[in-house]
Amino acid sequence: MNAALAIIALFFVVAVALALLARRGHEMSLEQWSLGGRGFGAIFVFLLMAGEIYTTFTFLGGSGWAYGRGAPALYILCYAAVAYCMSYFLLPAIWRFARERRLVSQADFFVEKYESRALGVLVAAVSVAALVPYLVLQLKGLGIIVSEASYGSVRPAAAVWAGAIGLIVYVVISGVRGSAWTAALKDIMIFGVAVGIGIYLPLHYYGSYGEMFARIEAAKPGFFTLPDRGSSPAWFISTVLLSGLGFYMWPQYFASVYTAKSEDVFRKNAMVLPLYQLVVLFVFFTGFAAVLVVPGLTGTDADLSLLRISRETFSAPMLGLIGAAGLLTALVPGSMILISAATILAQNVFRPLTKGMNDRQVSVLARALVPAIALVAVLLTLRGGSAIVNLLLMGYNLVTQLFPAVILSLGRRRVATAAGAFAGIVAGEATVAYISFSGTSLASLLPGAPEAVKDLNVGIVALIVNVAVFALVTLATRGRTVSRPAGDIVAMPAADVDR
């Protein structure tokens, strides 16, 4: 075993141990397991929310985009900032309702707001369709990181299995408390390691940041500006807006809102998170530094740029620390995804199917589902073909389709009907699926349109279809909901809530 692998293994053991310790003194009811008993203060909520900024996608993909594409990578820095500005108002509103109704999952929010269990099942299906590929992405990243950082001495498949088993153990036992505690370790590592190498590498190879940018610009003119076509400013702005709207629609982050003990937690976080996400900048710096140091990585290999330049530069123990940081960026979001997917399946799919399950049984079922979901993800990671890649690309667009139904439900008066929300989401998701699998773009839809329109992110089409159908069906069904207070056409009896 080399030094790098030993360090990675050590951090893995520490992370799992920390997560197991997190359980101490807490009875694991469903509310404790998936929401930490709704008692998290600003720091724990910060740790969970910072999880989204630092997944393996940011670690490998952020540096990979910076390395392979240059300026378009900056969208990653922008969309979170947009989401945080929105979070100041959005999250307290979601939190208040969730607390009042004791919601456990994101799908619960829809069930209660629209008084429709059918809508809950639909949202649950969307959630799982987006979450499983996202978990696969984390596991794939974990495999790559451990394999590269151990100089190839561990095969990716072995790393994926080990990572998944560790995840299962700590998620089943400690739930979201385990995620929060390991997130603390992760953030320390990210600050020390990702920021550290982002500062060091440009200085080491180029002498100064200015020199690095000047030399890359000389070698690749226009690398640091958006191109006129393709990833143009129109693409950039539309992608940032779509991703910003979808940011909190991910089920695991939506549910992490429920863990807070007060709504002030979110306003405090809105002040800190924009600054915290500047750590992504240093991941970009690493990717930029790699452009002239380890040239020639093309396509998906660009995602290896951070690890390759680290291998070129550092000794084995330092590479081990980088690998450990990368491992944690997979474990923390991975654990939140597992908890979310299991909670949603138990609470919003199985519970309505089998009448009379109590909270305790749902809790047991949710934890029993964790290994099953993890196994599916491992198999897809190891055997998955191109379909899974399509699902991954769809993920953000899938969850963004939930945004109109959430926003329209927050007002004091109910403006939208359950049937409208249901139809809007179905139409939006169907459009996303069609667009993704057929490879449609706005350029192919509107060949005669100006360049700026052609470059718009095609996800906008799905959102427009969603809102249009939502509005039409709402208008058509509105009178009926008012005259039938117990529920509308897709609603189950409102009295079914046994929480």
Next chain:
Amino acid sequence: MATPTEPRTLPLRFRAYHWLALVPPIGMLGGVPFANRVHTLVLGLPFLLLWIVVWVVLAAGCMVLLYALDHRAAPDERSRE
């Protein structure tokens, strides 16, 4: 500045300065087409990169300002634990 006609169900009422939250997204994204035309390095950084980083910092600043204003407007509303 607070209008007492609003129902008490919403712990934080909408106030005119809440529009402040729209400033960072609009400023940051609205400026992208223009910032993108600058091809020289400014302070050793590509201008688009610098533009975005400055706006991310300003976004945090706007949130701090909002928080402070909300706190002043209704100190009782924000610390209900």
